[in-house]
Amino acid sequence: MNNDSATILYWWEDMTPGRCFEAGPRSVSEAEIVRFARDYDPQYYHTDPVAAKDSPFGGLISSGWMSCGIAMRMMCDSYLMRSSCIGSPGLDGLRWLKPVRAGDALRMRSTVLEQTASSKVPTRGTVLFLLELINQDDAVVMTMEGRQLFTRRQAA
Secondary structure, three states, X not given: OOOOHHHOOEOHHHOOOOOEEEEEEEEOOHHHHHHHHHHHOOOHHHHOOOHHHHOOOOOOXXXXXXXXXXXXXXXXXXXXXXXXXXXXXEEEEEEXXXXXXXXXXXXXXXXXXXXXXXXOOOOEEEEEEEEEEEOOOOOEEEEEEEEEEEEOOOOO
16 A cells, blocks of 8 residues: 555545446467466466467467456556555455457456445455456456455544
C-alpha cells in the first residue's frame, strides 16, 4: 500500500458491490509463454511448440499460473496500486476455462461481489472480487474469486 493517503484513490468504502475495474488488452507472445514455463511449469505443451502439436491442446499453450500472473499485474495497474489494499487472505476459486495461446490479447475485468466490514478491526474491511481474464474473442479464459483486505477512510 502507498502510505500517502493523499494518493489513495480507492478505499474499502469505494468497493461497493457491482463496481467493476477493467484493464488491457495485453498480448501474449510465444517467447514469454516458453520462458515462464521453463522457469515455473516445464510441461512440454508449455515449453516445446513442436511437441505441443501432439498434445491434447494441439499446440503451445500458456501455463495457467502465467495467466494468474498476468491477471495480478492487470489488477495492480487498474486499481490495487492506487488503493488502500493491505493484502489478501487467499482465493475461494480459480478456474482455467480455455487455453491461452501465443498472440492472444487478454483483458481483465474485476467485479466487486461483496463488501464486508471487519467485526474485529474497525479500520479494515474485506472485499470479495470475481476476476475474469478474457481473450480477443470475448471468451473468458480464466476466473478467480477471492478476497482482498482494505483499510477504511475512517474507522467505523
